[in-house]
Amino acid sequence: PESVPRRCRVRLPPDTTREAFDEAIDTLRKALGEDNVVLNDKPLIDGWYMEHPNTHDAFHLVDQEDLVSSATVYPASTADVQAVVRWANTHGIPIYPISMGRNVGYGGTAPRVPGSVVVDLGKRMNKILSIDVENASCVVEPGVSYFALYDEIQRRNLPFWIDCPDLGGGSVLGNAVDRGVGYTPMGDHFGAHCGMEVVLPTGELLRTGMGALPGKDGADNPTWQSFPAAYGPYSDGIFSQSNFGIVCQMGFHLMHETGHQSYMLTFPRDEDFPDIVEIIRPLAQKGILGNIPQLRHVVQELNVTGHPKSHWYSGPGPVPRDIIHKHASRMPCGDCAWVFYGTQYGDEAAIKTQLNMIKSAFAAIKGFKFFFPSDVPPDHYLHDRALVCSGVPVLRELDWLNWKSNAAHLFFSPITPTRGKDAKIVHDINVRLHAKYGIDLFPTLCIAGREMHYITNIIYDRSSDDEKRRVNALMTELIAETAREGYGEYRTHLLYADQVARTYNWNDNALMRFNETIKDALDPNGILAPGRNGIWPKKYRGKGWEL
Numbered sequence: 001p002e003s004v005p006r007r008c009r010v011r012l013p014p015d016t017t018r019e020a021f022d023e024a025i026d027t028l029r030k031a032l033g034e035d036n037v038v039l040n041d042k043p044l045i046d047g048w049y050m051e052h053p054n055t056h057d058a059f060h061l062v063d064q065e066d067l068v069s070s071a072t073v074y075p076a077s078t079a080d081v082q083a084v085v086r087w088a089n090t091h092g093i094p095i096y097p098i099s100m101g102r103n104v105g106y107g108g109t110a111p112r113v114p115g116s117v118v119v120d121l122g123k124r125m126n127k128i129l130s131i132d133v134e135n136a137s138c139v140v141e142p143g144v145s146y147f148a149l150y151d152e153i154q155r156r157n158l159p160f161w162i163d164c165p166d167l168g169g170g171s172v173l174g175n176a177v178d179r180g181v182g183y184t185p186m187g188d189h190f191g192a193h194c195g196m197e198v199v200l201p202t203g204e205l206l207r208t209g210m211g212a213l214p215g216k217d218g219a220d221n222p223t224w225q226s227f228p229a230a231y232g233p234y235s236d237g238i239f240s241q242s243n244f245g246i247v248c249q250m251g252f253h254l255m256h257e258t259g260h261q262s263y264m265l266t267f268p269r270d271e272d273f274p275d276i277v278e279i280i281r282p283l284a285q286k287g288i289l290g291n292i293p294q295l296r297h298v299v300q301e302l303n304v305t306g307h308p309k310s311h312w313y314s315g316p317g318p319v320p321r322d323i324i325h326k327h328a329s330r331m332p333c334g335d336c337a338w339v340f341y342g343t344q345y346g347d348e349a350a351i352k353t354q355l356n357m358i359k360s361a362f363a364a365i366k367g368f369k370f371f372f373p374s375d376v377p378p379d380h381y382l383h384d385r386a387l388v389c390s391g392v393p394v395l396r397e398l399d400w401l402n403w404k405s406n407a408a409h410l411f412f413s414p415i416t417p418t419r420g421k422d423a424k425i426v427h428d429i430n431v432r433l434h435a436k437y438g439i440d441l442f443p444t445l446c447i448a449g450r451e452m453h454y455i456t457n458i459i460y461d462r463s464s465d466d467e468k469r470r471v472n473a474l475m476t477e478l479i480a481e482t483a484r485e486g487y488g489e490y491r492t493h494l495l496y497a498d499q500v501a502r503t504y505n506w507n508d509n510a511l512m513r514f515n516e517t518i519k520d521a522l523d524p525n526g527i528l529a530p531g532r533n534g535i536w537p538k539k540y541r542g543k544g545w546e547l
């Protein structure tokens with residue numbers, strides 16, 4: 001099923017004839033160079049994480065050809081991006097910017113409007129523009145991956161860490177713009193940024209923060225990467241999870257390297273869950289927990305080994321609880337229900353003090369166990385956590401995809417307060433609805449002092465229409481049911497953007513009306529990523545595009 005003949009040779013942008021499209025593409029080729037505009041007219045290939053397509057959603061949830069581009073353009077500079085944006089306005093063709101396109105599980109590189117032209121920034125705009133050692137900061141273009149930034153810091157032997165998500169192949173800038181998270185004390189990627197250069201949907205160029213104040217003799221402002229908010233309204237936020245601009249440069253603060261110690265805790269009973277959350281809250285609020293720890297259900301200990309589901313269980317439906325227990329009891333984690341991955345930072349004495357406080361807090365949960373990396377075999381996942389939590393990018397989480405053949409995955413990511421009773425409401429909804437649709441539940445909770453990201457990884461076989469149908473039904477119902485209880489998603493796949501946006505509807509959709517006002521003012525022709533995060537420009541609204 002990797003590469004089947006295309007139904008239509010090129011999926012045209014809406015309301016565009018083939019003739020008008022060819023003419024527009026010709027103009028674009030003249031402006032950017034023949035080789036930098038590529039038609040999407042070949043068979044679609046899903047590839048894999050490191051060789052992912054920029055033509056469609058490799059983890060398709062609907063027909064592979066439903067979310068496709070018409071072409072891809074590769075700008076080399078901010079000026080090129082401005083030229084592409086002006087071209088889109090002239091021809092009325094929607095464009096869809098991506099950095100590296102590795103936000104797998106949220107739509108990959110696919111545009112929301114089929115036939116859009118994907119603006120692949122990452123391929124040629126991939127420079128680390130600066131690393132300021134004194135200021136502990138850097139400025140990057142969209143094509144700089146966590147691996148690339150890490151390698152450069154090692155090459156120059158600088159005393160810094162980077163903060164990467166579970167997978168290190170993504171774009172530092174793209175992930176921050178989409179408000180992704182990581183696992184060192186600087187895990188809030190958008191929060192760690194300082195200053196942006198943005199091409200607006202009309203082609204105008206904007207610098208945010210101190211960047212708006214010109215430096216001496218035409219230099220960049222010397223405090224652009226020092227002070228994020230500068231003067232007047234803090235505008236950076238509207239360029240995250242939106243379709244209000246194309247970010248071409250972004251500054252980030254870097255973390256100084258420090259001592260660190262990762263560890264694993266296990267808890268014996270499923271029903272310990274709310275109590276574990278209650279214990280984490282004060283530890284996190286007081287800063288005793290060093291990073292955003294992960295709490296995972298024990299079923300993930302099976303999954304992250306990289307063995308397929310059939311290795312553990314050959315029956316139909318989700319792996320039953322007793323089978324999970326049976327296998328877990330023979331693994332390093334032992335017969336438990338929840339597994340906690342944490343890391344402490346500082347010098348040896350500080351780490352020792354922190355660990356003592358953590359152990360004595362969790363002693364309230366009967367049967368909890370504590371493991372250092374040296375207590376588990378060398379191939380155990382704890383060693384990969386230790387790397388991620390000390391700023392080293394890895395790819396271990398890809399092993400999840402061995403669970404099924406033709407595996408794809410999707411995230412359901414609601415936010416709850418860090419309170420046992422709230423977390424339990426969302427967990428119970430997940431347990432019930434995953435069982436209803438016969439899908440394994442893989443919850444990973446990233447728990448901070450006041451909120452937690454309750455993230456479930458839904459794995460499906462993309463060659464099975466039945467599985468796709470069940471996954472779609474599960475997602476739709478999860479979003480609706482959690483919203484009824486007052487909880488919402490922090491991020492979602494393209495296909496659920498409208499539904500999730502509609503749940504944020506307090507006071508007669510005041511927030512969406514506000515977003516639409518900004519969208520229409522900045523993008524009067526509605527060319528930039530229509531529909532992204534549920535924000536549709538005037539041209540598209542109420543014409544049946546919303547899902």
Ligand code: ADP
Pocket residue numbers: 097098099100101102103104108109121142169170171172173174175177178245246247248529532
């Ligand atoms: P990554 O490779 O880090 O996973 P992506 O390039 O896939 O990140 O970006 C995730 C999403 O964020 C994209 O689908 C796009 O909607 C948006 N995005 C990424 N980069 C930019 C950018 N430079 N300007 C505007 N939006 C962007």
